[in-house]
Each structure stands twice: as structure tokens, then as C-alpha cells.
């Protein structure tokens with residue numbers, strides 16, 4: 001009797017916790033949508049920022065985010081996958097240097113993002129002289145997400161069974177053919193998940209980009225990677241900090257754009273996963 | 281005995297300090313099926329893997345002696361192990377098809393080795409020789425992992441055949457299969473020996489008796505007895521062989 005009671009109550013405990021968390025999230029989203037929907041229209045998406053709330057738009061921030069994300073991905077993905085392949089398929093696992101590297105990657109993945117901002121400021125903005133450009137911003141974010149991509153890719157590569165590698169070698173394959181022709185295709189769904197998750201994280205990052213110089217006001221959309229930029233979260237942060245009530249509503253509309261962007265990224269991730277998992 | 285295609289000369293194999301194969305010398309004949317039997321742990325797999333240099337992947341493994349394929353020592357300096365593996369195919373204990381389509385499983389090996397083929401024809405021929413064509417001809421582009429265990433193992437054999445090897449090594453190819461699938465594979469081995477030399481490791485003595493022309497009995501890394509299968513099973517010369525065949529240990 002007693003254990004049956006425990007059984008029931010534990011079930012209800014877990015269930016109610018789940019729904020409570022979900023409920024809070026829904027209330028939050030509902031609140032934002034109610035506040036922002038009034039401003040979320042084509043004019044909002046296609047206008048430059050402005051001092052008057054009716055005219056203010058998110059065009060530059062949206063463009064900036066797209067530029068930043070594309071180049072962050074461009075820089076981080078090849079480095080991330082190649083590093084993971086090297087560590088899993090080539091490097092001597094027991095070598096002290098490799099172990100040290102591995103521990104450091106794990107630690108880097110847990111570092112506060114503001115530290116990457118400072119690193120980016122020192123290296124990219126100042127030493128390399130990229131100034132407050134998309135180049136500097138996306139290199140900084142690429143560094144930020146690199147460890148996560150490496151670790152996620154390593155996990156995906158580890159999950160490829162050795163029997164596949166041996167089968168490939170037994171057919172006369174060279175190592176690069178085993179790695180590129182068998183291991184990587186099998187690991188792609190897992191790698192993609194890691195990449196999309198870390199890029200979603202990068203989209204929401206504010207602190208490091210403020211440090212490397214994302215603008216609070218910018219009157220034109222970027223045209224090259226050497227241009228100045230602002231991004232969605234920085235723009236939202238700015239609006240939310242204004243005293244005028246209307247700007248809070250605009251901030252909410254900005255958040256809705258950000259959420260939509262994240263959702264579509266996740267949708268892409270799911271699509272790619274299911275495409276590649278045909279042979280599972 | 282026809283002309284031997286593989287000659288093992290005074291081969292010892294060590295895992296670190298531990299010796300798993302003990303100064304073994306033996307020849308394998310062309311177009312015959314040779315069975316390697318013995319209790320588990322006696323070194324059957326180790327010996328088999330030394331013939332296509334799959335032992336290269338075992339850390340701490342060391343060879344002494346020679347393995348000659350067409351009279352060339354495959355452990356000589358100037359030998360390209362990938363070329364050896366092209367000519368000496370392997371079927372593993374657990375079916376391990378690539379996580380790709382049935383079609384791609386067949387074509388991957390020849391493709392990466394730069395063969396130029398009529399791919400449709402190669403796929404059909406290989407699957408036919410492996411007695412799998414009728415079961416899969418309508419779904420060549422679906423995943424190999426959707427096949428049953430026995431079908432997967434025949435696909436692995438088809439994949440090996442597609443490379444046009446001279447020798448096929450099989451390490452307990454039926455141990456993960458049910459009796460019906462096992463029977464199919466044994467049938468297939470009979471067919472294949474027309475064109476290939478087959479070395480099969482098995483812990484199943486009836487299987488050795490059914491499929492092989494010659495049988496080698498190993499015990500604790502030593503080659504105890506080697507001869508025509510009929511003789512080994514009916515008139516073994518060594519007491520140990522007799523005891524093992526009668527099931528007194530194993």
C-alpha cells in the first residue's frame with residue numbers, strides 16, 4: 001500500500017514539475033508575443049533603427065546576425081570537424097600531450113563567454129587590426145563555439161563502431177578513405193546536431209560581441225566582412241534599456257524575430273538529421 | 281594438393297610477451313576450402329588476421345616468420361598492405377555491412393580502389409554469386425541494415441567478392457546466425473570454392489566437416505594436425521585431435 005502510494009506520488013511529482021516548467025516558459029512566450037505582435041510587421045523587419053518607436057526597425061541587426069552567423073559557421077565548422085577527426089582517428093590517445101589537449105578543450109567549452117570577448121578584443125580587434133568588424137566578431141564567436149563543436153563531433157565519431165572501420169580497411173581502403181568515406185558520413189547526424197546547437201548558442205550571445213564592439217546604433221546594413229555591425233541580442237538589449245514603454249514592446253518584437261530564427265535553425269537540424277539517418 | 285597460394289613459414293605471433301601462435305608452418309591450396317578448428321582462444325583468429333595484415337591494427341602485436349602470398353612475403357618492407365587486402369578479402373564474425381545502401385555496400389570497395397566497372401553489372405553479379413540477388417533485387421537502394429543477420433552476412437560476402445579477390449578469409453562467419461542462415465552460407469561456400477581459395481575459421485566441427493577440403497587443428501597456438509578433412513575426422517593421427525573431435529574438450 002505504502003509503496004503503491006509512493007509510486008503514484010512520484011509519478012505526479014515528475015509530471016507536475018514538467019508541466020510547471022513548461023507553463024512558465026509558455027507564459028513568458030505568450031507575454032512577449034502579446035507585447036511584440038503589434039510591432040512585428042514588414043515595416044519593422046525592413047526599417048533602420050530610429051529614435052521614434054513607430055519608425056524603428058530591426059533590419060541592420062537582423063542582417064548583422066545573419067552575416068555573423070554565416071562567418072562564424074564558416075570558420076568554426078572546418079576547424080571543429082578536422083580537430084575532432086584528428087583527435088579520434090589519428091592522434092595517439094594515451095600520449096600526455098593529447099590528453100592535456102583533451103582536458104583543455106573540455107575546460108574551454110565551459111568558459112564564460114565574456115572571456116572569449118576579451119580574447120577577441122585583444123587578438124582580432126587590436127593585434128590583428130580587424131577593428132570593430134564582422135570579421136572580428138565572427139572569429140570571436142567561432143572560438144567560443146569551437147570547443148563545443150569539437151566535443152560533439154568527437155562523441156559522434158566515437159559512436160561509429162570499429163567493425164565499420166575494419167570492414168573498410170579489409171577492402172584495401174587507406175586511412176583517409178576510411179575516415180572520409182565511412183566514419184564521417186556515419187557521424188554526420190551527430191556532428192550536425194552539435195553544430196546547430198552551438199550556432200544557436202552563438203546567435204543569442206551578447207556579452208562577447210559587445211566587448212568586440214557590436215554597435216548600439218548603426219544606420220546601414222553591412223556590405224563586407226570589414227564593416228561594422230550590430231546583432232539581434234545587442235539591439236534587443238538596447239531597446240529594453242530605454243525608459244520609453246514603446247521600446248519595450250519593440251524589444252519584444254525583436255525577441256520574437258530571434259526566436260523564429262532559432263526555431264528555423266532547429267528545423268533545419270532535424271531535417272538534416274533525418275535525411276542522413278536513412279541508413280540507420 | 282594443388283599449387284599453394286599462401287605459405288606460412290615458421291610464424292610466431294606475440295601479444296606483448298604472450299605468444300598466441302607458435303612457430304606454425306603450413307600451406308593453403310588454391311581453390312580449396314581450408315578449415316581452421318580448435319578450442320576458443322587457441323589463436324585461430326590471430327592466425328587468420330595475419331594473412332591479410334589486419335593484425336597491423338592490434339597495438340603491441342609482433343610477428344616472427346613469414347607469410348607468403350604468391351611467393352612474396354607480405355610482411356616485407358616494400359609490400360603495400362592495402363594491395364594485399366584487395367586480393368585477400370575478409371568476412372568477419374559479426375556481419376558488419378556499411379551503414380549505406382545495399383548497392384553502395386557492393387560498389388564502395390572497388391570504387392575507392394579506383395576500379396572502373398559497369399557498376400550495375402558488378403552489383404548484380406556479386407549479389408548473385410552470394411545467393412542474395414533474388415531477395416534484394418527490388419530494394420538495392422534501401423539500407424543494408426534493414427536486412428536480416430543472415431542476409432547481412434551474405435552481403436558481406438558479396439562485398440568481398442566484388443573486389444575480385446583470390447582468397448577469402450572467413451572468421452566464424454556463421455556464429456551469429458541461426459541454423460537456416462548458416463546452412464545457406466555453407467552452401468554458398470561450396471559454390472565459391474570454384475573461383476576462390478577460402479580459409480574458414482570455425483568452432484563448429486560439423487561445419488568444418490561439411491564445407492572443407494582440408495582441416496587444421498590448433499591447440500594453444502600450436503598447429504597440432506593438418507590434413508585432408510576426411511582423414512582428420514575419421515583417422516586423426518594425434519590423440520589431442522581425436523579428443524577434440526570427439527568433444528572431450530573444447
Ligand SMILES: Nc1ncnc2c1ncn2[C@@H]1O[C@H](COP(=O)(O)OP(=O)(O)O)[C@@H](O)[C@H]1O
Nearest residue numbers: 295300318319320321322323324325326327338
Ligand atoms: N588484442 C589482444 N591483446 C592481447 N591478447 C589477445 C588479443 N587478442 C587475442 N589475444 C589472446 O590471444 C589468444 C588467441 O586469441 P584468438 O586468436 O582470438 O583465439 P580464437 O580466435 O582461436 O578464439 C587468446 O589467448 C587471446 O586471449
Ligand SMILES: [Mg+2]
Nearest residue numbers: 324325326451
Ligand atoms: Mg576468434
